[in-house]
Amino acid sequence: MQPDWPGGKYFSPGMAGSRSGGLLAATWAAMVTMGRDGYLERARGIFDTAFAMQDVVRSHAKLRIFGHPTFCFAFTSDDFDIYHVNDHMKQRGWRFNGLQYPDGLHFCVTGPQLRDGLVDDFATDLDDAVTYARSQGDAPPVSAAIYGGVPGGLTPEADTFLREVVVGLLDEFQTVPLQD
Numbered sequence: 001m002q003p004d005w006p007g008g009k010y011f012s013p014g015m016a017g018s019r020s021g022g023l024l025a026a027t028w029a030a031m032v033t034m035g036r037d038g039y040l041e042r043a044r045g046i047f048d049t050a051f052a053m054q055d056v057v058r059s060h061a062k063l064r065i066f067g068h069p070t071f072c073f074a075f076t077s078d079d080f081d082i083y084h085v086n087d088h089m090k091q092r093g094w095r096f097n098g099l100q101y102p103d104g105l106h107f108c109v110t111g112p113q114l115r116d117g118l119v120d121d122f123a124t125d126l127d128d129a130v131t132y133a134r135s136q137g138d139a140p141p142v143s144a145a146i147y148g149g150v151p152g153g154l155t156p157e158a159d160t161f162l163r164e165v166v167v168g169l170l171d172e173f174q175t176v177p178l179q180d
Contacts, residue, residue: 074106083141084133
């Protein structure tokens, strides 16, 4: 359990987190189908696309990328509410995941993003989204809700409550029925 994770309150009953056995089987099948060369070609395309999208974000003086990302990147703004960017991008068909502490958006480039013109579309849509966000002032964004978020941040009381509830849930998930 990680109550202070910037992405929200998160717990998982196993080491694999949200990775199911089905995903592992699908990955194995893809590897067998694509082979090493196909896999490397796909990976190269994913990294190239992700780095090009990050360059688009960096081209905006009012946006800042967190850390030194690879295919999954996150960004924020110190000048306007980043969730307004999310609101606008959502209308254009983009789906970002929200972060908190600090507020931000993250995007993971995968196979479906490997299409001609995607980076150009992203650049155009992000330009428009930044313009929109800057025009919103103090207006509350629509997409301010965060997975597992606690308004105002994680207080000691909320942390204690979450730990007690989540430990109980994990105990239930891990319980093995007794046989007669």
